[in-house]
Amino acid sequence: SDLIAANQLQGKRVFIRADLNVPQDDDGNITEDTRIRASVPAIQQALQAGAAVMVTSHLGRPTEGEFKAEDTLAPVAKRLSELLGLNVELKQNWVDGVDVAPGQVVLLENCRVNKGEKKNDDALAQKMAALCDVYVNDAFGTAHRAEATTHGIAKFAPVVCAGPLLSAELDALGKALGHPARPLVAIVAGSKVSSKLTILKSLADKVDNLIVGGGIANTFMLASGLKIGKSLAEADLLEEAKAIIDMMAKRGASVPIPTDVVCAKEFSPTAVATVKAVADVQDDEMILDIGPTTAALLAEQIKKAGTIVWNGPVGVFEFDQFGNGTKVLAQAIADSAGFSIAGGGDTLAAIAKYNIADKVGYISTGGGAFLEFLEGKTLPAVEILLQRAVK
Numbered sequence: 001s002d003l004i005a006a007n008q009l010q011g012k013r014v015f016i017r018a019d020l021n022v023p024q025d026d027d028g029n030i031t032e033d034t035r036i037r038a039s040v041p042a043i044q045q046a047l048q049a050g051a052a053v054m055v056t057s058h059l060g061r062p063t064e065g066e067f068k069a070e071d072t073l074a075p076v077a078k079r080l081s082e083l084l085g086l087n088v089e090l091k092q093n094w095v096d097g098v099d100v101a102p103g104q105v106v107l108l109e110n111c112r113v114n115k116g117e118k119k120n121d122d123a124l125a126q127k128m129a130a131l132c133d134v135y136v137n138d139a140f141g142t143a144h145r146a147e148a149t150t151h152g153i154a155k156f157a158p159v160v161c162a163g164p165l166l167s168a169e170l171d172a173l174g175k176a177l178g179h180p181a182r183p184l185v186a187i188v189a190g191s192k193v194s195s196k197l198t199i200l201k202s203l204a205d206k207v208d209n210l211i212v213g214g215g216i217a218n219t220f221m222l223a224s225g226l227k228i229g230k231s232l233a234e235a236d237l238l239e240e241a242k243a244i245i246d247m248m249a250k251r252g253a254s255v256p257i258p259t260d261v262v263c264a265k266e267f268s269p270t271a272v273a274t275v276k277a278v279a280d281v282q283d284d285e286m287i288l289d290i291g292p293t294t295a296a297l298l299a300e301q302i303k304k305a306g307t308i309v310w311n312g313p314v315g316v317f318e319f320d321q322f323g324n325g326t327k328v329l330a331q332a333i334a335d336s337a338g339f340s341i342a343g344g345g346d347t348l349a350a351i352a353k354y355n356i357a358d359k360v361g362y363i364s365t366g367g368g369a370f371l372e373f374l375e376g377k378t379l380p381a382v383e384i385l386l387q388r389a390v391k
């Protein structure tokens with residue numbers, strides 16, 4: 001459901017779990033504030049409805065019960081105040097009571113510092129539930145964690161619901177994987193098959209084209225009998241890769257294997273890039289990007305797609321000479337009439353570098369949560385909301 005109808009929130013105490021876990025530099029300056037901006041609609045809706053609003057989030061992975069200076073949400077409170085145009089007070093030691101009036105919003109200090117948060121302790125969750133009339137989960141980025149503010153509190157709060165960000169994320173993911181317009185094309189790239197094996201297997205059942213890149217593509221090339229020089233690959237996963245290729249072929253779907261690549265003799269920002277056919281890769285070379293012929297072919301598949309799911313750059317795009325493959329595919333996603341969804345840290349960096357953010361159908365605020373959804377796992381924070389809705 002969306003945020004509870006406005007007339008039901010007048011004078012109510014609303015507890016919003018957001019994911020405001022944003023990157024900061026060494027001086028505590030926020031370097032990327034997408035998640036904070038994405039949390040604003042839920043807060044504004046609650047405020048406009050006349051609620052007394054409490055917002056919390058984790059930040060980093062602090063030691064429970066040991067609050068350190070770097071754990072503070074103070075920079076987030078400042079940024080949130082700027083975005084909302086009102087003063088957002090930061091509350092410490094809030095578990096036993098929060099002073100907040102209707103029309104006000106307060107930020108409750110890093111919830112992961114509380115003892116029992118990570119263990120999803122019932123006693124802690126009950127105390128937090130007692131702070132509010134309505135619990136709103138708007139934290140998609142933390143939906144794969146069963147913690148006291150993402151899961152336990154939803155068992156005990158009088159009324160619970162999903163916030164607008166969580167709803168939008170689930171709608172977009174449902175549109176992409178639940179009932180996708182075909183062809184459904186997934187791009188899964190990254191350094192290791194092992195870290196994305198479950199995603200690859202899960203998608204192999206659903207997608208029409210499974211485009212692989214990076215070390216993952218190297219392993220698939222090796223599994224197809226190609227030589228890949230000294231490229232990063234996982235020799236112990238060749239059987240798994242073969243099984244995925246066979247499984248896809250059986251249902252008339254494909255894992256396109258690169259025919260040309262960009263190689264270098266070393267991994268460095270100044271490495272000399274050479275384009276060649278895969279068959280010509282030498283023993284002392286490593287593959288750092290897909291070649292232009294492969295990129296053009298994949299771009300055609302992407303442009304014709306009804307749905308595109310993107311996780312991971314297909315080359316070492318941080319170094320420009322190995323960025324062409326990722327750039328061409330990013331541009332194809334931007335040009336495609338299909339619905340696209342993208343997520344993951346490196347993918348977001350590539351979207352920013354090639355400036356296609358406003359041409360992607362939906363950019364997920366989730367890292368681990370996005371990956372777990374692609375793996376086909378249920379997200380505990382969503383599960384508990386659904387259970388409550390059924391009751």
Ligand code: 3PG
Pocket residue numbers: 019021060061141142145366367368369
């Ligand atoms: C993330 O950045 O992926 C989320 O905020 C979850 O953080 P966590 O991995 O520390 O739970």
